[in-house]
Amino acid sequence: MLQNKKTLAALFTAASMMSAHAFSGELVINTDTSDPAPKEAFETLIAGFEAENPDVEVTWNLFDHEGYKTSIRNFLTADAPDLANWYAGNRMLPYVNAGLFEPVDDVWAANGLNDSLSSAAASMTIDGKKWGVPYTYYNWGVYYRKDIFEQNNIAVPSDWAEFKAAGETLKAAGVTPITIGTKYLWTAAGVFDYLNLRTNGYDFHMALTKGEISWTDDRVKDTMANWKELLDADFFIENHAAYSWQEALAPMIQGKAAMYVMGNFAVAPLRDAGLTDDQLGFFQFPMIDANVPMAEEAPTDTMHIPANAKNKVDAKRFLAYLARADVQSEMNATLGQLPINSGSTVSDDKFLQAGYQMLSSTEGGIAQFFDRDAPAEMASAGMEGFQEFMVKPERLETILKRMEKVRSRVYK
Amino acid sequence: MRCGQSLSLKGLVVSIAVDDSITVDDSVTAEDFIAAEDSIKDKSMRDYWRINQQRLAPVLFLMPGLLMFVVYVIIPIFQSVDISFYSWDGLGEKEYVGISNYVELMDDEAFYTSLKNNIIWLVLYMLAIPAGLFVALFLNQNIRGIRIYKSLFFFPFVISQVVVGLVFSWFYDPSYGLFNKILAFFGADPIAVLADEDWVTYGIIIAGLWPQTAYCMILYLTGLNAVDSEQIEAARLDNAKGLKLLWYIILPQLRPATFIAMVVTIIGALRSFDLVSIMTNGGPWGSSRVLAFYMYEQAFSEYGFRMGYGAAIAVVLLAIMMIYIAAFLYKMYRDERGH
Amino acid sequence: MFPKPIEKSAPPVRVLYKIALPIALIIWLLPLLAVALTSLRSQGDILSGNYWGWPTSFNMLENYTAIFENTPIGQYIFNSFRVTIPTVIGAVGLSCMTGFALAVYKFKGNLILFFLFVAGNFVPFQILMVPVRDFTVSLGIYNTISGLALFHIAFQTGFCTLFMRNFIKALPFELIEAARVEGVSEIRIFWYVVLPLMKPAIAALSVLIFTFIWNDYFWAMVLTQGADTQPITAGLKSLNGQWVSSWHLVSAGSIVAAMPPVIMFFLMQRHFIAGLTLGAVK
Structure with missing residues (x-):
């Protein structure tokens, strides 16, 4: 840990010194990987690249996760780095449309990525061109306190009735079933996505996020009714609107809450806080309707070259490095996530293996995430609505009407 | 005599276009001017300067500052009004949409929430004035060490609103925060102030009142220093004391302090942005938004980049502010005439 | 003097006052004291929820070293100085001249120009954000220290001009005539x-402008990003995102960020208050 601190300090000093004078092989990378595990993964990644390419000096600007979402728009237009991380699918559409990302089909062709990264090729393609290189994806699902489940003789629930029964047992034992922190809104969208995927299926969900279906549709109301069952039964922790997702880990660590609907990135901080693999488990979000094939949520994270980048040559070398099987194996082992490259090895970590199995056998389809599948303004209005609904379920009608109003304006 | 001194704005512009040495560069000091003046070797030019310097000097002195101010403040005000008639995402082309941004505003719940919160801010922020007066009266003594006390009471004003916001977020934390510890001590249930739509704005305003009260306090302390003691003694002889003395004798003399306190408090309330951004980011579900924050959100946040719409909100805020600016300028104008 | 000097009151009142004074101060500064105390706590205390009990250990050196070693907070503070100092020099310098021009010379439009500065200064500055950001981008100085400082100089010139003009107006005009x-x-x-x-x-x-600019958060958010250019206020917001629930670090960071204006205030208190209270006395 101390060693880690020192490299970091050195990195930052280096970064601040380098900014003063630019030299030919300077490569500026902006990322939002401020949480400990992603930060470490990028440190190793950049160090590895620099070791193989001694002529390139990397300047790495680290942004905080939430703030980056605002910053990227600014720096792409005004002061572009040579590389920036972002997300696949609809989320990159505005930047592609505005001509702010550089197509990188040549990188794909030259390095055989069309084969090795084929699984993510579709989500990286807009207008027939590839707009970046994916380096990781991760499954979502329910992370839970195995020990608390065992103490209360709860089996892993596989359908809605079992899930609700499990919650009731937990409540009787004085444990809040689900923890969540909705201060930054997107966590609530994760819950919505799963409920909607399970209630109405993948095709409906994608049509809804594409703006083809009204928010006041009865099928949306079915999803919300399922959600309301959980809310009425007090399944979620109190005051969740006051917490970020990291703060909401605390009740789970302390054993006051037993489940968390989250992405696999939650495992690292839970382990850091002292939970062992005997205490921590994972299960697929339970089935609600047996007629609906189980679809999953698995967002892909990507690296892009901004159109205004200064050093595109070295940026492409970096992308080629990032796409390599061995690099993705190592990086994702640190991230605690899944590599895209088919030649990479998935770490034998039990959560990664579980997620990998689940995604490989998914029949229903794979969604990116609410704020990646829906356009930005719709996502914002939607997530705000979900947060409000979680606290004030009685306002459902008003909330859906408001979202419908946004839909009619946003999709043209 | 002064007819020769009337300056047309056109003249101003020309004079800088001709003379490149007068730039916006702030490193230009009067010594440069003096040097420039000395270096005017040409006799006729020097004579021209000698004769006309009373007319030229104000141009020279005003130019750099005025130019900066016009470019960065005055023109952008009009540009904002202009942009509000466009639909523009800051990336592509601007599209003229007439008043449709304003039409949309009229039917935007979030806008009304922001407007309502701004009014709550305006009204409650005013509490800083009596609170500041109260603290000032409490501290206006001459005992040993009182100066240290005054400084320490003033302390909150010196620190950044970002820090104040962080301090109070933590103060309100539902699990560990001091506020809920105090509630628990009195047997009350915890309130997640910043996650409750009914409390959140008040919670943020209280955080804002803390430094603002300190500011008003210092204004009143200075004011109290200058109160005419003879009048007080005279009133005391007439048996006036306490509140009566305060109301009839002291407060009228504190009027200038009260005026400044009102001005800075109103401006502070309408500019409120930092605390909202730090403490709640406008949440929960947008219930703590204020206009300044909402326009930032619409124009620059991840999910926004609706420059035109943001500018339209800006224009509304400006319109509200103009009432106060006009009132302030009117008072200044009266004072100036009185001189 | 009002209220009645306490030395003229009965002894019990005097004692009461002297007791009330420190108590009031502690209550007034309670949120800040709590933060100062928290910045000394260990990670263990924070995790176990020991926020209000006696700290199990005092980690002052550790926490404050940690924030400097693990985060660019040093760079942020350096950036703050790089924005603040030129702004103070620029705005005060420019307004000495504008204030002089407006106070000493009588010309047509004098009062209008003066009111222009005053009104512009009172505008809720957020409304300038879209055009100012565009302008800064088009000058090629977006996300630079100079871009931020230039705007601050321009905007603060309004307030400084108001101040300087009134100050010079109050000087004896005979000196100039002579x-x-x-x-x-x-x-x-x-x-x-x-x-x-x-x-x-x-x-x-x-002193006043130093404090204003040091504490500016909005324009730092609009015109800069990243540790290379952002001043401490925006930096602190960003670090807060990284330090979620590490309240001992957030607290230490807050204290560090607050130090320079606080030191400035205590060193230059008289000037500071003179600046703030301009016009509070006739």
């Missing part, structure tokens, strides 16, 4: 006659 009679040029009058008399105003404004 110098003119002696044939001293206008520029020399400014430099040798008026400027020396403005020293207190310059000092007061400098």
